[in-house]
Amino acid sequence: MANFPDTLRIISLTLWVGGLWIVGALVAPLLFHSLPHDRVLAGALAGRIFIGMAWVGLLAGFYLLLYALISDGFGAFKQTGFWIVLLMLLLTAVNHFAIHPWITELKSKAGNVATGAFGGGFATAHTISSIIYLGECLLGLALITRGNK
Known part of the structure; x- marks a missing residue:
């Protein structure tokens, strides 16, 4: 039987990586599918969930x-x-403390105006955030599939 710190390590890893995939691949798409006529509400709900997931990642990563x-x-x-976890933690921090505030500012200034994927505006910020999030998800898979530590 594992000791408490090892059990907490397993729980932390499971919540973080599992949560990343569930939120990104299931919850967010379901929100936009379920609220097709209110994308602003779907985006606001998804944003709050991603914020919660970022805090799970920060705590688990530390x-x-x-x-x-x-x-x-x-x-x-x-x-x-160790280095995978550190990179995931850094990506989580960048997304949460730099990119998400940028997205929030763009929304408040432009009213959700989207510009091309790398042409500035909300779409650019969202694209960057999505790429970072995907990187976290893939690193999490690498961390889980590589074994015990």
């Missing part, structure tokens, strides 16, 4: 790094899993 450092000491820096 715990996973702390766990690795306590259990493996400086040896943690030699583990691929």
Whole structure:
């Protein structure tokens, strides 16, 4: 039987990576499908859910790094899993503390005006956020499929 810190590591990893995939691949698309005539409401709800997921990621990521450092000491820096978690944590922080505030500002100034994918405006910010989120999801899959640590 695993000890409490190891159990919490497994729970943290499961909530973070599982949550990323469930929210990105299921919840957000279902919101837009269920509210086709109110995309603003669907976007607002999805945004709140992504904010909640970012906090799950920040807490889980910090715990996973702390766990690795306590259990493996400086040896943690030699583990691929440590660097994957660190990269996921950095991507989560950039998305939550830089990109999402940018999106919020663009929405308030432009009233959800979208411009081409990399032509500025909401669509550009959303595209960047989506790419970062996809990166987190794929790194999470790599972390889970690579084994125990």
